Amino acid sequence: MTICFYGADEVPYGCFSNFSDHGFRLDGVWWPTSEHYFQAQKFNGTRRADLIRRAHTPLRAAELGRDASDPLRRDWERVKDDVMRRAVAAKFHAHADIRDVLLSTGDEEIVEDTTTDHYWGRGRTGKGKNMLGRILVRTRNQLRA
Numbered sequence: 001m002t003i004c005f006y007g008a009d010e011v012p013y014g015c016f017s018n019f020s021d022h023g024f025r026l027d028g029v030w031w032p033t034s035e036h037y038f039q040a041q042k043f044n045g046t047r048r049a050d051l052i053r054r055a056h057t058p059l060r061a062a063e064l065g066r067d068a069s070d071p072l073r074r075d076w077e078r079v080k081d082d083v084m085r086r087a088v089a090a091k092f093h094a095h096a097d098i099r100d101v102l103l104s105t106g107d108e109e110i111v112e113d114t115t116t117d118h119y120w121g122r123g124r125t126g127k128g129k130n131m132l133g134r135i136l137v138r139t140r141n142q143l144r145a
């Protein structure tokens with residue numbers, strides 16, 4: 001059966017959300033959530049990236065990352081999937097408890113169940129790319145290998 005997730009507080013699969021409270025060290029610094037890492041990489045090496053890393057909540061990090069007043073790095077569309085892969089891999093390497101939850105999903109499909117995001121999730125039509133779900137599946141395969 002397909003595994004659906006969205007809200008970070010849902011049990012047991014809320015830990016698949018980038019908003020879940022699972023920090024990690026990556027690129028030499030501490031990131032409070034994978035959302036912080038993902039959003040900050042849109043502006044890597046700038047003051048805004050640091051501001052995002054220090055945001056008090058993942059929602060605030062997302063707001064700062066989506067605020068269009070500073071330009072995104074020019075290669076963002078090309079690198080964003082890799083950025084997400086790195087964030088998700090670092091998170092699940094850092095936390096054995098959620099690694100077990102991910103591995104416990106066997107070979108099931110994993111879907112970010114949101115009507116508002118047609119790229120990272122399944123989107124309004126249900127036919128979205130579900131890139132975050134796919135990255136979770138790939139991370140699961142790598143952890144198992």
Ligand SMILES: Nc1c(N[C@@H]2O[C@H](COP(=O)(O)O)[C@@H](O)[C@H]2O)[nH]c(=O)[nH]c1=O
Pocket residue numbers: 006007008017018019035038062065066112117120132
């Ligand atoms: N889980 C979750 C969201 N979804 C997350 O938003 C990120 C994509 O951001 P962007 O590419 O800037 O649109 C990605 O991590 C996706 O999983 N958004 C929210 O506002 N609230 C939430 O609880």
